[in-house]
Amino acid sequence: MSNIKLSMPLENxxxxxxxxxxxxxxxxxxxxxxxxxxxxxVDFFKGGERSGYGDKILxxxxxxxxxxxxxxxxxxxxxGIYLLSEDDxxxxxxxxxxxxxxxxxxxISAGQTIGxxxxxxxxxxxxxxxxxxxxxxxxxxxxxxxxxNDYGGFVDPTPWMVSLGDKLPIYFARDLFFGCSGDDVSFLxxxxxxxxxxxxxxxxxxxxxxxxxxxxxxxxxxxxxxxxIGYCGPKTRRFLIERWSVFPxxxxxxxxxxx
Numbered sequence: 001m002s003n004i005k006l007s008m009p010l011e012n013x014x015x016x017x018x019x020x021x022x023x024x025x026x027x028x029x030x031x032x033x034x035x036x037x038x039x040x041x042v043d044f045f046k047g048g049e050r051s052g053y054g055d056k057i058l059x060x061x062x063x064x065x066x067x068x069x070x071x072x073x074x075x076x077x078x079x080g081i082y083l084l085s086e087d088d089x090x091x092x093x094x095x096x097x098x099x100x101x102x103x104x105x106x107x108i109s110a111g112q113t114i115g116x117x118x119x120x121x122x123x124x125x126x127x128x129x130x131x132x133x134x135x136x137x138x139x140x141x142x143x144x145x146x147x148x149n150d151y152g153g154f155v156d157p158t159p160w161m162v163s164l165g166d167k168l169p170i171y172f173a174r175d176l177f178f179g180c181s182g183d184d185v186s187f188l189x190x191x192x193x194x195x196x197x198x199x200x201x202x203x204x205x206x207x208x209x210x211x212x213x214x215x216x217x218x219x220x221x222x223x224x225x226x227x228x229i230g231y232c233g234p235k236t237r238r239f240l241i242e243r244w245s246v247f248p249x250x251x252x253x254x255x256x257x258x259x
Contacts, residue, residue: 026183
């Protein structure tokens with residue numbers, strides 16, 4: 001995993017209870033928004049009254065407010081903040097806000113309130129007059145300066161945020177092998193980054209190509225999962241699920257082991 005560590009953007013949330021979308025999922029949904037047609041960040045939501053609308057958005061690291069963006073004509077990302085890291089190597093991005101508690105150029109400390117949770121831009125479900133807080137969530141992105149990829153420089157923030165013992169709210173319930181595609185392959189690739197380090201690069205996300213196969217072999221060799229042939233079968237799936245995954249929002253884990 002990367003030596004960069006980002007804190008959570010909302011108070012009292014967890015990966016298994018509040019993460020609604022991981023990086024690289026739902027290609028059909030996002031095909032109009034970026035070249036790769038995939039989700040270029042991580043989404044978190046809050047339950048309770050008004051879905052947490054107006055709750056504090058917290059800076060995930062020290063830095064300086066680089067840019068504040070207001071709702072755009074196409075209403076995709078909504079209101080957002082770019083927070084530049086202290087070494088200028090990356091910016092964390094916070095979208096769909098309902099308000100701002102910062103100014104451009106302001107020096108920010110990790111955990112400081114910089115904005116308010118909202119549903120500006122393109123969200124689902126759409127807010128209504130009767131329930132104006134529907135769709136409330138935050139989209140977190142990490143933009144690496146100088147990087148060229150299909151995501152316009154955005155990378156998976158999960159390895160920068162997750163600690164061993166955290167559980168991600170997604171799973172795979174089938175064997176995975178060369179040529180497979182789908183959200184479960186995206187999840188496998190996220191797990192491989194967590195285990196092998198951020199330098200592991202998968203493009204396209206969600207496709208089981210040569211890079212994924214090589215990474216699975218490294219994983220199998222590292223943890224003595226045999227045979228180490230790059231096929232993500234029952235033993236490899238069980239290992240990764242037990243370390244990193246729960247079914248979304250409390251669904252039974254046992255089904256993930258069905259063959």
